[in-house]
Amino acid sequence: MPPSTKLSPSAQAPGPQAPSPAEGAAHAPAARSRRGRFVPLLLSAPAVLILAFVFVTPVVLLVIVSFFPNDDLAGMHTGFRPSNYSYFWTQRYFFSALGRTFGLALMTTLLTAAISYPLALVLNRRGRRVRVAVAMIVVLPIFVSMVERTLGWLSIYSSGGLLDRFGALFGFHFPSLLYSERGLVIGLTNMLLPFMFLSVYASVRRIDPLVREAAATLGASPARVFWKVTLPLTYSGLSAGATLVFSLAASNVIVTMMLGGSGMTTLPTLLYEEATVSVNYPLSAVVGVSVSALILVAIWVIMRLGGKENRHDTVVLP
């Protein structure tokens, strides 16, 4: 039987004491499972090592540096000075920057959700062509450089810009959006919309349309179907989108500086200034830790809200 002899050498190579087929079969699973345990570890090792090197190490360094003393003449030196935190966390400008960072990120998150959610619902009912076309349009900004897009907003906002000229057509004067929080939120929303939209849209697409129809045949009005079925089943998408958008908005520097102007102090711009202008690395590390803490708390809150998806069975119908 030529085919079998062709296949067998690898299994029977060991030579004269080659195991009988039955023995070989009995040994094979054990050997495979022993090897099997190491394969996932081996495969994930590069990613784990890279993450440890480029993520964990910097975070540890950041925390260590945030405790270093920084003296006017000597500059930064090793040591342990917890007062870095107590000093910074009692400053008035810290609170205003914290509040502004939180407010901007929250507004951006809400706005992206308010645009994405209805759009995803409407799009879900359309044909394939419309769905693909609109989804492309929403996601397209990702392919344009952030700086380029922000310059675009600047040219729209600036005096004599697109917005002014458009208003002039109707004899109307728009309040200036240049270097304002509103203008900044619009810019951030434009930048981060794709992240919210993609995760919300994916979760809407995942719902079996029959589940909504089943709810309707059981007597649920369209509003009830939305609140009791559609919304709970898309919590996961909403919270994933909110996590992404909030953390990206709360840590953004470039758009904030370009659209917000020099007066728009947020934690990330403060961090940038402490590091580049004041060259106070420990204090900039303190700001960095503060930003991370803010984002972590926000994610925790979002997860708690999104957790309703899993707790929904205990939520009582009104």
Add this chain to the structure above:
Amino acid sequence: MPDAVDIDVRGVSKVYGKVPVLKDVSFHVPAGSTLSLLGPSGCGKSTTLSILAGITEAQTGQVFFGGKPMNDVAMHRRRVGVVFQSYALFPHMTVQRNVEFGPRVQGKSKQESAGAAASALKLTHLADFAHRKPKELSGGQRQRVAIARAIASNPQVLLMDEPLSSLDANLREEMQFEIRDLQRQTGISMVFVTHDQQEAMAVGDQLGILFDGRMRQVGAATDLYDRPVDVDVAKFLGKANLFPVTIGSVRDGKAELAGPSGERWGAVVPAGVQLSADGDAQLMVRPEALTLYTDGVPEGRNLVRGTVTRATFLGREANVVVRAAPIDLELRCGTDEGGSLRPGDEVYVGWTTDRSTVFPVTAPASRGQDQD
């Protein structure tokens, strides 16, 4: 039982784009009974159910529940219990919440809803699973949850869309009986869609056969099996022997006709079938209605002469094929007679007039593209 209503469908048509899916479909389901809608996939049976539920709108025609027109009643006010093929359970709710959903959204109190859910779960033998999530259940259990959920919403009519098609054979048979029992216990009017003939017969009081968007025949299973109105229905319900015949005369629901070699036969004309004298027609007789004669031919039987081409011993019975030009007759007979047959044996095959049917020659239905 509380308020069993009859279902009346009159002249319903539906076109998707340019493709007609339902053409002038009418049928009636008496209060408290079950109609099995049967047909090949793409025949429009799921669309019919969807129109009954209010999920799909018909272009023409009307639907009545208990004499009340339903066309303008939104699906959440129709009080229909729908069991979907894919179950369509709420994945984020426990079994209990799934089943309570109907009564709750209809404004029933918590206690009332819990009571309705408890009795529906008991009927479907699910009381022990109330606190599980759908994903923690087997296919059969999910199917029961879907049924319990539909029943707990206290519907006027129960609609089931191929509810058993994703279960394995044993479970299917068990569930057929359970659904039948459940329908009898609750006394609710039901429409049950399936593509499986045996399932349709096991569950339905009546069968409705849909082909190419037309309701070909509605009636009791035995009627349809013995007296189909056309070749599609005949073939869909089982093995059918079909002779080309010429009609002599039609009287009192029976036809005198001439066989392919001029034999003189009689056959039943099914209700609603129009035959013209001297016209071509088809005679249908089921394999089990045929008897084989090797010597001695009895009186008062329709007979045809033929040659055995194949005799297959199947244990309890034998499957015999007899060439009776221009067709091959298939028949079943006891092993005693069938076992000794050899290909080439000359035989007579006979049947009684009561067990044969005649209908006009029609082009067989095209198997339309899958719409379901």
